Amino acid sequence: MSQRHTDVPSQVEPAGGDDRVDSSVDQACSVLEVLNRISGKWAIGILLLTTQRPMRFTELEREVTGISRRMLTLTLRNLERDGLLIRTVYPTVPPRTEYEATPMARELYRTLLALTGWADRHRHEIASARKTFDEQ
Amino acid sequence: MSQRHTDVPSQVEPAGGDDRVDSSVDQACSVLEVLNRISGKWAIGILLLTTQRPMRFTELEREVTGISRRMLTLTLRNLERDGLLIRTVYPTVPPRTEYEATPMARELYRTLLALTGWADRHRHEIASARKTFDEQ
């Protein structure tokens, strides 16, 4: 993914003759925005965990395998910025920060299950398609 | 996005105590595979157009605003590899190549509409969340 939180380019021809295509184009922009928001290596994993229950920074660092401190911070900031996560800081010693998914994020999560379903249903079909393609 | 068509890393802890989290983790892998497949700047735009009707290479080049020859070729190849596009070459002079979405891809497209819906519903909410966040 290229532009992070800058502009969202008009992916496809903004004007055209065919109305069916045009409406699809509008759809595409939305989908792209969504993808730009939740793509990136780590966002979904974090969204997933914070949807279950409030999670602390270190907790997330442990649960999300392979993530670096830097990327965890960056991804959390972006999700918070988009209103998908709530960040709560308890001014104790030592400090305690919790992240929890917002209702909007929980709704997105449910939506993602549709994608999950698709992936599960076609997992083998895709795998064999790749195999066939690579063998040629 | 990092790994293209290499391995799909286990995003989140593969083992753990909580069953609810574990099942979600499995879901996450599927979603990640899907996202790795359809993310990238151009895949969705192409999927969208080829779902409407068979499209020729040059036609796609015109319709997908801003795409380079190189990226068009690469994206088409990846989609074909995953069994989302059918590439048909007519051995005429000059050559004629057509790309069309497979049933699997059409099903994915329908699934993407759920994401579109989410994005449309929360577009303003996200925008204002960003505005608020950036102003601090």
Place this chain on the structure above:
DNA sequence: CGGGATCCCTGGAGATACTG
């Protein structure tokens, strides 16, 4: 504990030129 700051590397993507 929960980050911020810095350096560095990689691969996604653009630009341009060439070809069956």
Place this chain on the structure above:
DNA sequence: CAGTATCTCCAGGGATCCCG
């Protein structure tokens, strides 16, 4: 027409060190 090849650039991401 439908690509391939090459060069280049930049942002995503890793590693490391530092701090309140």
